[in-house]
Amino acid sequence: MTPLLEAILKTLALVFVALTGFAYLTLLERKLLARLQARVGPNRAGPAGLMQPLADGLKLIFKESITPSGVDKAVYFIAPVLTVIPALVLFAVIPFGKGDAFQLAANVNVGVLYVLGVLGVAVYGITLAGWSSNNKYASLGSLRAAAQMISYELPLSLSIVAVVLMAGSASLAEIVNAQWPGDILGWFIFRQPVAAIIFGITIFAETMRAPFDLVEAEQELTAGFLTEYSGMKFALFYMAEYVKMIAVSALFVTFFLGGWSGPFVNEIPILSLGYFLIKVVACLLIFIWVRASLPRFRYDFLMSFGWKRLLPIALLNIVVTAFLIVIGIPGYK
């Protein structure tokens, strides 16, 4: 098999898994959210509602695609695509399992930079969507999106810097290797708890989910940047949100939960993929759990929390980590 063919096949498989994952993540979220609110959730389409994502997809495909008057047509149509692509390409550098068979480009030595770059680009689609919609709610939503993403990208990046310091490499594959000296205590969530907490909080803001969903706050902004979108264009935004949720969960697993590592991965490499998936699903469940529990932040609190709390703590964490590495505490090289 030529490397090109292999890469194409892997990419197709990955896109397929990501999109199926997205579809069933929406179902999982609706089911779990319903149970957390003492409801049942969707249970009509197919056995136990398992065909619900398919029904939703069909419905959205057959919806009339409305283009409101006064929109900037080109931007209006490109914006959903610009939102989905960063969410999907994030997967490229994530090591899904042990060995090359489960990795696309995980060995790229600028993996972390790539992740940060792609996360930074993701805001464009949303900002452009809101701006091109010719709608005040949408504009406000996209303004919030831009401000929120910029505010939370800094602590996000700084928390990863601490991880890079620990691993001594910016390659995601190396970061996973550095977390597996053979036992679970090697995971960076135990050696870098502060960075893990900051990263954990900022990815909620980055994916714009509750409690940081000010961008599409229903009660104030109708649907924020999504207001004027319907049909498949709406579905693309929806897809972007959920695929990104999976992607950042995978990143959290890679950076802090030891990626694919776990017992017996050296003997049975396929086990590593299983560990990875279990950890990602656990992260996704926490995403949903948080959405069910926490109310939305007030906007000024969101800003002051990002700039006055998370950012200084993240900076301090880097200094402390660097200091510990230099003086050579066990566990810190």
Added chain:
Amino acid sequence: MSSLKERLQSLGRIPAGMFEVLKTLGEKPVTVQYPEQQRPMSSRFRGRHHLKRYEDNGLERCIGCALCAAACPADAIYVEASENTNEKRFSPGERYASTYEINMIRCIFCGYCEDACPTNAIVLEPIEFPTGYTRESMIFGKSMLLELAPTGLPDTPQRTEPGKFDRAIVPFPPIDASI
């Protein structure tokens, strides 16, 4: 300005609240699977209208007086009366409702028609709300509203012996207006 201790305490309330939510997983969902399961309705619930009959002879109670139409605040009822004869008798008394239509979209289910009816002919009963795909189908005529004749009794119009049903049957003494 709250103290640091208070702030840390308030931070601890976030996981506390989250675990409180998690407790719900152990509870049974309160959802009622509607078409299959239905919650019991009050026997006095004002659902869809029915035109009643006398149980002993199968004649229609409605005498076509149109008091219900007069009482209706939504103007949803239309009644047209015709004369009864002993050969073709629909109801006791002189007249019966040859047309009786209720527009179920206009109806507000207030039950004033029930109150206005002198013969207790129209009754709102606790059954499912009327539904339809077109506006036309939501205008319920007599065929939809009238009860079936009690078993063993003939449907209307009936052939009756002269003198037996000359006057309308008013079930209660009329309310004394001086009270």
